[in-house]
Amino acid sequence: MKTDPRETRLRERLETIRARSAKSSSWRSSTQYLSRLVNKGGFVPIKTRLSREDIAFLSGAREEVIAFADLGVRLLDLHRPQEAGGITSDPGSPIRRCRACMSRWPCPTFRAMAETLDQ
Ligand SMILES: [Zn+2]
Incomplete structure (x- = not known):
């Protein structure tokens, strides 16, 4: 590529x-x-x-x-969780996905930011 x-x-x-x-x-x-x-x-x-x-x-x-x-603030604005909807095995904790990249929350971008900055 x-x-x-x-x-x-x-x-x-x-x-x-x-x-x-x-x-x-x-x-x-x-x-x-x-x-x-x-x-x-x-x-x-x-x-x-x-x-x-x-x-x-x-x-x-x-x-x-x-x-x-x-940059950090803009990434945080983009990568935020939303309720994914649909059927889950546990209705008490519905699956959440990132609005920007659609990965399961917390998404890789948010995790990378948390691991790098949240020390
Ligand atoms: Zn994301």
């Missing part, structure tokens, strides 16, 4: 974002420390050492996180 060039482009874009993010430093422990140093003006004046990889990550991080959050 021939691959859709749009799929190739999207995969490359995701791989690039992933690789750039993975190479940058985690700010988790630094921000826990820095949050205690917020001054009266609401700021923390800091000096920091940023690697080339950190700068590459930070330059696009905001837009990329917003794009991923938008």
